[in-house]
Amino acid sequence: MTVAAVVTLLFVTVLIGARGVAAMRTTSDFLVASRRTSPMLNAAAVSGEYLSAASFLGVAGLVIKEGTGALWYPVGFTAGYLLMLALVAAPMRRTGALTVPGFAEARLGSRSLRRFCAVVVVVICMLYLVPQIVAAGQLLTLVSGVDYWVGVVMSGLAVGVTLALGGMRAATYVQAFQFALKLLLFAGPAIWLLLLAGPQLRAEMAAPPEFTHFTQQTPVDFRLDTDLVVTEPTLVAVDGVPTRLAPGAYEALADQVWTFPAGAAVPELGGDRASLPVPGGADWALPLLGTGDAAPLLATWSVLVATALGTMGLPHIIVRFHTSPDGRGARRTAAITVAMLGTFYLFTIVYGLLGTVLTPELYLAQGTDTAIVTLPGRITDGSTASVLTALLTAGAFAAFLATSLGLLLALSGALAHDLMPSGLRRLRLTALASSAAVVPAALLMVRIDVSAAVTSAFTVAASTFCPLLVLGLWWKGLTARGAYAGMVTGLVASVGAMALGALLGLDGTVGMLLSQPALLSVPLAFVIMITISWTNAVPAWAEDTMLRLHLADRE
């Protein structure tokens, strides 16, 4: 049933994509659907494109793993559109440029800056796209037992073919359809599960018990190699072989299944995961991120800054606003998007709390990303559970597809349009070629942490394109050299800090700031961009170019 649901979804996606082919003639048609989309439809498409696996599965999983503070992620994701509304949507639409690199050239008149922006687009898209495809493969592996590569190839193919056939015009309908679908498949099962749960489970959700002992015999299927610290002698079945563990440190290997008996003490996490809060504990229940010795306030702020500011710099979202007919339409699109996303995210906490009560062992197994689809089977059984699992899987798959479609479009746009000269035929080929390139990358990177990779894409976007857009749209004094220096600084600072953080694996405030550098790298990029611009002469036409973006649209 689950496989049938996913196949139907793929089929409908390709079908809606094919609808767009007939009328498509020009590169602009391909990229921005000839700019005729109404604010409501466009907002649905923006939301559909934006709600990725990180929103559908990831946040609920993070609630189990990092505590209720993870609920700040979707707040930041939504607030991103408030910033988009206030700072970017209308003037950006009025530039008439199709992509961020196009904007950079239009506003600052530098061809090399355009190319550099295209490189940043490629970096952000890859950081975002590969984990989407990885997650799609993992999800299919979990629910249907097909091989990992089958899921990866299937999703890569569907996205590439849809895009090559219909381009953005197709994507507008596909994305709008997918938003409705995702909202339905997220909210519906949430309410259904709450009704099925019964009063006792609902009471437990309001105060999840601390996960210190296994309440029943529990198999823990480790997804990645995991350091564990056993606190009391425990009899564990490792892949079916009974093993007595003395207190001490152990490493569970990926794909091993450790079955703990009822009443056994839950081992603690070791290594770089030792600072994670125990599900249901006091640290877990405090709705701030980075509990333990890391400064919780700074960690929460850094995530909010990265997600809210990163949203405006995501290249696949920016291009979406150009499908509105004018600046006013783009602004309305952003405003409606805030409401649409907010509606969707209201239901996140249901899955997070249910997951913490019913599947806390996923926090040991590093499998929290798939908590949502395992929940129905824990609450009920038989056909109701399989219907719910199928619905949730289809929704999650819709999330992968919609986001991947937009990312692939931005990626092929940057490659074909900015980095290499080409026409429409080449753009279509690039879409196919990029998806073909992403599939092997996803096959190789089965072990990456999906949610970490997605947040890093936001951080890079916030540290590069956010200052470029804000200053470029509102400040006449920005120069090409300033923009260049600021973006290089932001890129190096964000990517460098995250790489360093991953290498060193430090704890505490320093480690937190290295792995979550937006709080420092974004202001740094702004400061460099402004100071270097001050040292340059501003061209005579700069003020005009900027002012024009704020004139009301002509009726």
Next chain:
Amino acid sequence: MNRPRRVAVTAPPDPGVRPRPVPPRPVPETLLDPARAELARSTRRAQVRRAALTLVCGALLLLGVPVLLRLAPGLSQWRPAGLPLGWILVAWVPYPLLALLAWWHLRGAERAERAGREQPGPVDRPAAPPPAEPAELAGPGSDGAGPAGTATRDTSDTTAPGTHSPIPPAAEHRATST
């Protein structure tokens, strides 16, 4: 689904498709009519004030609530309706507030824009007489006969007709001035 009437717009120039000599910058002295430029300046100022207000409210909400939760952990454990207040503050309260803030900003921004439009602004002209079509297409990187350069009318475009942006990708070229 009935399809709306389609209006084709051209692709922006693709760098390097048909390389042309790039004319030296800076391009024209003044593109905006001085009165319109003044209007644009005041509209921009109004929008900046508006945006600043919205962003301060948004920042107070987003950055302030974590401070509150940090300083008063007892508050976040208080359960007025079964759930701890702290969870409600994170999981539900921000979304309607953000939507409200967005709606309020949208209204303000559109009002500021309307105020700018009501004055009958003169149609802006370039300082020099409007260049003939071929000249208009000869900007740096411009490629009027690009892969898609046939139908070139886009009434919904927002850059003023009869002018061209200093850097062509910003403007969609049109065959006829409207």
